[in-house]
Amino acid sequence: QSAAAAAMPAGPKPVDMGEVYKSVIFYGLIFLAVCLFISIIGRALKVYELSQEAQGKTLGINWDKINAMLFAFALIIGLYALYWEYTVHGAMILPAASSEHGKRIDTMFNITLILTTIVMVITHILLFGFAYIYKYSPKRKAYYYPHNNTIEKIWTIVPALVLTILVLMGFLTWRSIFYKTVDPNNKPIQIEVTSEQFKWSIRYPGADGIVGKKNYKLTTTSNLLGIDFTDINSRDDQMADEMVIPVGKPIKLILNSKDVIHSFYMPQFRVQLNTVPGMQTIFEFTPTETTKQMQEKLNDPTFKFLFYCAKICGGGHYNMQKDVRVVSESEYKDWLAKQKPYLNDDLRKEFNMPVLAPAPSVKGDSTKADSAAVKNKTLALNK
Amino acid sequence: MDHKMIAKQFLITGIIMAVIAMFLSILFRIQLAWPDKSFPFLETFLGKWAEGGRIKSDFYLALVTIHGTIMVFFVLTAGLSGTFSNLLIPLQIGARDMASPFLNMLSYWFFFTACSIMMASFFIQTGPASAGWTVYPPLSALPQAIPGSGLGMTMWLISMVLFVASSLMGGINYVSTILNMRTKGMDLWKMPLTIWAFFLTAILGILSFPVLVAGVVLLIFDRSFGTSFYLSDIVMGTTILPNEGGSPILWQHLFWFLGHPEVYIVIMPAMGIASEVMAVNSRKPIFGYHAMVYSLIGITVLSFLVWGHHMFVTGMNPLLGGVFMVTTLIIAVPSAVKTFNWLATLWRGNIRFTPAMLFAIGLVSFFISGGLTGIWLGNASLDITLHDTYFVVAHFHLVMGSAAIFGMLAGVYHWFPKMFGRMMNPKLGYLHFWLTFVAAYLVFFPLHFLGLDGVPRRYYAFTEFEFMKKWLTVNVFVTWSAIVAALAQVAFLFNFFYSIFRGKIATQNPWEANTLEWTAPVEHLHGNWPGEIPTVYRWPYDYSKPGDEGDFIPQTVPFSQTMSSNLPHDFEGNPEAERIQLEWEAANPVIVDKV
Amino acid sequence: MENKQDIFDPRPRKFIVWLFVVSSTIMFGGFTSYYLVFVASKGKGHGLVLPDAFIYSTFVIIASSITLMIASRCLRKSNFKTQRVMLWLSVILAVVFGFIQFSAWGNLVKTGATLVNNNAAISFIYIVSGLHLFHIIAGVGLIFNALAGSYKNIPLAKKEYRMEIASIFWHFIDILWIYLYVFLLLNR
Amino acid sequence: MAEHTHTNEEHEHGDHAGMDKGKILKVAGILTIITAIEFIIALWAIPGGHIPQHIGNYIYIALTLLKAFYIVAYFMHLKFEKLGLQLVLSLSFILIIYFIVLMLIEGHFIGVHMINH
């Protein structure tokens, strides 16, 4: 904190010296004092200028010069502050990406950072430099120079070329993220994440590797996600408290929301996609580092991956998080085996299924009965 | 009520709204800096919304929402466009008043009503709208989702419809006036850049605001009548809502189809003002006048093609994401042209640092910094991590909360003598500029790094996440800087209101500028000019023309009176005039020693 | 570009009406683009046979446009009597149009296609026809303005100006309705 | 001294070379030919399987656009208007097409990702 305050040129240090300082009156008085101070300075300047005038020197204080100096000063301090920000605050940002596509994004990030920093520095040197050099002087006349088409063309084309690079690279990166060809030998693991105010539910697909259908009309207190158990793929689905994923395997996130729009945000993996009611949104990524590896790399035993909500969704928006653990393939298998299935005895009853029947039942007449039940249910819910 | 009066009304209402919105930002900044302390004065101000001196989390969002709404719409759209278009369009093109003074007055009163309704929503039971200034449904559509989506949201929507009506009436009036009521000689290529900017801004408004109305009407029906335009498959807790078939993404399309042009609606007048102020105070013609106009036109057209860059990760088709990324990044080209032309205008100028000039230079600086972060966001793959983080907050505060505001302040300092017949105190102006300039950078620059660390925006407190705790000290620093910035505005407010009554009496052309408004008398007349409206002979940027002994030649001076400074280029397409000029030059060879 | 702004010049204000027409068009453009996306996402539109009343109302509004055109023509020939009759006739036709729209909504409701509907395309019909009706109200206002101009003793130029803005706006809402109707027919 | 102001008025397009009879016939001829090709495609090429349905559709759309261009340009006199107006109108036309295409793509995409149709 002191570093932050010390290196910044202006801005009072935060102080906490008890109740007095919190009172409105205290700050009001300080403010009045400052105003008084400023008005005294103002008076003094006025008196000074008047006295100068009285002595016949028509020019009082040369404000043009002062402002020009301030610009020069601002340039130097500003460039230093930029450097300071990049090194100090820049060191506090997210660690390098822990996913395959994230590495590409990071490359893009670095290129953009370098290009924009160059532009930023050059233009500011010119802007403040010109302001300093060409300050007003009664002896000089400005240079009448209304246009020059060659220069104009240069500074249209050069940025256009730079942007072409950015556009092309950005486009390729974007395409590689959202247009993935499925590798039949390395099928992604499906994980469904459902958001609601203000929590997340995670559903693993179970043995069949497919998360089953949902229908919001089936939502009840015992079936909070509205899973449609008439869909055979749903019956072995498992619930989980945290997201555990194996390293190096592609993960396909299937996102959905129950109430309002939320955003599934997992920045260490450079993943973000909104969860939209009534719609499925899909993001695929491959983690490249386990939590343990990250802890060692960052030398921080408390490090953990997280996902949380990034779209305004109500009063609890600021606290909608879940842990993510990236583990080895074998740990993942062990963990998965321990997760409970969604389908429990209550739900079986609700869906008119035999209690404790062997999970993947055969398609056949039972489905018919089930769908009839669903229909009844829907009607009941629709009132 | 003539246009000058309406301009003043817009300005003063805008300033009041700006002060309110600034105050709201300080309130929520306090919450962000000291999330676990209680401040009794908050309870004094906010009553039940801050029981025990701590702002409630729902109400935090209300503060942010109203702060954003007021700043974008009421301060920068109405306050900036409304003030300066009204003041300058008739004066700078040489018209007696707007095309329809009545519509103009109506426009102000609609705006006033919109402001009143927005402010009134603070005093209702469920509080003001709190779904963010973009009011995405379903959050904004369902009163169950957040208290602010009750009556408060209805008032927000009504206020918005009135506001749009006001902007449309204004914009339509501006366009018609500019196209039909220019004085003799004022062809399009002799208009000052301010007028070009207001003109294109108004067109932008006419073409994009109606779409917002369409969107808002559908949202009102979803909220109040139970239709399903934006709603589908919603379960609140365990209550199943009957709506089916709509899509919330469609609201986002309709909203951003306005919302993106809107951000250029707020920056373009500021750019126009900055161009004019920079030319006057550098005592130099604006560099590349035509290029400046074409880049404005380019921005106008492009701004309709990029709305999807706010939706890269909302579940929009990734194909469109690619398209929008390309169009978004192209906008940097006309912006680059503008930036470099401003720099070239300063080059070898003879710069007078009036407060207006300082703010114009500040605008360029902020526009570059903020625009460059726009390039990051425009890159769809980077936006995956940056979307809805503080990086976005930093971006738009630099480019809108600072650059556009600075344009507005530059305009106020520059045209204050025209509005009130008195001068503002320049020294307080310097103080105001330097404090605001430094403090605004200190407020908004560090926020980029919060965003790069994955800190989302619209978070009530950063206490629930371990990794965010390291930013707490930065937040304290930012809040203090914001308080300094806000206090710096006191210098402005004092200066403004004091100078209205007690400032130094202004001369007719205090900045020695060329444009037409400075040929009108200082005291306001109905109809602007006592006799005939002056005729215009030249472009507005003949500053420091070689061969002329002064350093400015107003637009109303005919070429026949400035033979020594005329350039061959001035006579293109007028052989008769060229012949006379050549004859004169042959007769006076000494004076004709031009660069 | 004359400096004769001190005498009455209708051009800038007529231009204002045109710009209103543009912005109104854009608003309906916004609505119809919502509809297009919605239909593309469902693969189906409102799926209704639109009530016949809409056909009648289309004829009524075309008729009112014609009466208004005649009114303009009469004004140019300084035949104020017929102009007034025609203007009143237009107002009556406008009211009839309104009634038919209401009855069309009644018919829709009877067939079960109510405003509150899980097919937003059906709700859409009410929204656009309703907002169009708002425009009709504004248009009637302008016609009354022209009527007042016709009765009042004001310069001919002003009478013509009032008549002209009423016509511009009225023909616009006429065309707008035809556009909406055809749009709804085509995008079932 | 004579007051010489210079105004950069656009050089007026002399006389608006309108449409003479020959030109009308020529344009009408072109339109007829295009229509004939369209008929051939619709009645013979597609049903006969000489070109696949979707390619046929695209050709059809392209030809219709061409036809629209001729009508707007010659019969509605756009060809003889000021360059500015031509640009503005063509630009708006292109933009509208851009929107419709984008919106249809997006609509279809949303449809595919809706959970309950």
Ligand code: HEA
């Ligand atoms: C005045 C307002 C204003 C202006 C002018 C801009 C300008 C730009 N904006 Fe910004 N923007 C906002 C206001 C504005 N924006 C607001 C309010 C939001 C958030 C809304 C919300 O969600 O609440 C937003 C959000 C926003 C997003 C969405 C972020 C997200 O939510 O994820 C994006 C993404 O593309 C973006 C991009 C851009 C770009 C590319 C520009 C460009 O126009 C910038 C161009 C300028 C330059 C590039 C600098 C000058 C150029 C040079 C010096 C030349 C050399 C440069 C290069 C070669 C690179 N903006």
Ligand code: HEA
């Ligand atoms: C013009 C626009 C504008 C301006 C000036 C500001 C000014 C400020 N803003 Fe604001 N802000 C927005 C537009 C703006 N903001 C928007 C659109 C949002 C998004 C809302 C949402 O999420 O829905 C937002 C959100 C937002 C957030 C994010 C909240 C969150 O996501 O949780 C924060 C946090 O710090 C913040 C802080 C500030 C501060 C400290 C100031 C200032 O106090 C800084 C200090 C003051 C100045 C630098 C000068 C101000 C001068 C004037 C206002 C001039 C008045 C003069 C005349 C009228 C002539 N703002």
Ligand code: CUA
């Ligand atoms: Cu959930 Cu924000």
Ligand SMILES: [Cu+2]
């Ligand atoms: Cu944008």
